[in-house]
Amino acid sequence: MAGEFGTRFMDQMAVSHFSDGWSQEEMVPGDSITLHPGAHVLHYASTCFEGLKAFRQADGGVAIFRMDKNVARFAQSSSLLYLPEIDTEQTSRMISDIVAHYRDAIPAPPASMYIRPTHIGTEAAIGKAAAPSATSTQMILLSPVGDYFAGGEACLRLLLDDKGVRCGPDHGMVKGGGNYASALKHIMRARASVKADQVLFCPGGDVQETGAANFILVDGDRIITKSLDESFLHGVTRDSLLTLARDKGLDVQERELTIEELIECAAHPECEAGLTGTAAVVAAVGTLIHDGQEYKVGSGTPGPRIRAMRDELNAIQWGQSEDRHNWLTRV
Template sequence: MSAFGSVFMPEMAISWFDGSQWSNAEVVSSDSIQLHPGAHVLHYSSSCFEGLKAFRHEDGSVKIFRMDRNIARLQQSSDILALPEFAPEQLEQMIVDIVTRFADQVPEAPGSMYIRPTHIGTEPAIGKAAVPSLTSCLYVLLSPVGDYFTGGDKALRLLLDDEGMRCSPHMGVVKSGGNYASALQPIMKARAEYQADQVLFCPGGDVQETGAANFLLIDGDEIITKALDSTFLHGVTRDSILTLARDMGMTVSERQLTVEELLERSARPGCEAALSGTAAVLTAVGTFIYKGKEYEVGNGGIGETTLLLRRALNDIQWGRAEDKHSWLTSL
């Protein structure tokens, strides 16, 4: 079994900005990008990306999930990184065209086609450390993926870090490779020293997110999660889950959550915690590790509400439930 996201379709959609206009989108070999060694992205990390999925329904049709939100977020990331502006219609057409081209390769449930739009600064200028790239490249990769939980669905162990942070506070909202790179060493250290699966960054005691996912605390019929600001990524899956929770009559509290309150609430019977993201939708958290001590979340296993919300979203994505919020785009 290949690792998640390590298999790619042989072709991708690509467009280049030359400083004044975008080229017509083309379909080229997925390994055909040529960059100057002095390209801005290689030195000053002018790079952002998205992750979304296309799903095959039982009638054979293929639908793309929440493409508009992912495109809008890539536009926002590009703007914050001062990358050249692109029209949302441009990227939408690139995504639809390349997914249509490989529609017969979209796996059946529980698999899907992972879609990775990427925007990078390409200007060859190593003297532009404080100046944006005038040229850029926008491309869309496809990766067929299987069931995220093939290796076994288990509750995760999270190390609570109230001293470090995932990335610079004003950059948290950007889906940029640099943010993931900055979290790697703390995550590797947590795995080696505490056998933790991830680090939940809580700078100054403020519970934010892990290295690659948003965090949700589920206490009875209430979901508590940090209110949107620039310090963390505004996840599309997070938004989808919260929307479905409201539809089910749950209370959604987007507010500050301290480590102290998190540990107090998580000890209550029936309390659940979960990470939300494109790959796994919702992954249960069973244990917190804080200052050398372990704290069990609820019963330490996978909670019923976590499973209920994950299934509700999956059912919409695979066409088993009504798409009441118009989240799916047909090819």
């Protein structure tokens, strides 16, 4: 898996176009699309996407992890951007069919096949800044990816930002390009100023999420994370990890978490924190930075609880342990 994450693609992709209705899906070359320069997406950010993975199973088969949940979120993002309503059955079929087409190219764990459904507004209409695109295209890209931790286990530095916001507070549920673009300036400034890996957005002191991942705090048998609302992305990996934690009887608390409580908990020797997402499952956080001060999270190194959470979910994804919640779709 040479190259950076997500920079290698399969030579074909699945596409479907919306005009008066959705066209029959087809396989086309995966290295280009044709758009009018006035396409709505290029001017008004009418774009959303998903990120999920297909895994080689212990028995040699192939399975997609939580496709139904990702497709439902894809439909939700499309709706919140007022893009044409996707046909979830068609989208699921497109994902399954292209994964099946490339099943022999899906690498063995810990590598996987990353799946990127994308929906863009295509209407040539630069006068529609305050109106949605009437036409659109959805496409399914595949990218074989290696082990996220091949270069060594992550131990991230987070800048706690209580002034900036990742996106509009009523727009965080959208997995759209505009939300990532608006977070980028904060991330770049944090890297330049304090060598942070990511920014943990905490508007008004309320701990939310980073520019690309949900945040969890693990303090003994407690797992604390922000309760779901419109302000941040409802992560599929987050949901999966919390479900497994509840299965084990852990104290999962979805509630408000302030910067003050976070820093206080971080001082506990056994405290751990992590960022959850499709790429890494959960990556450890070792340092918090706030108001010019640095605070270690627990020992400041990756801890056993975060590692165990990642291992447990990986085992399900790789077909090495029981899929009790029917999260895997075999193809």
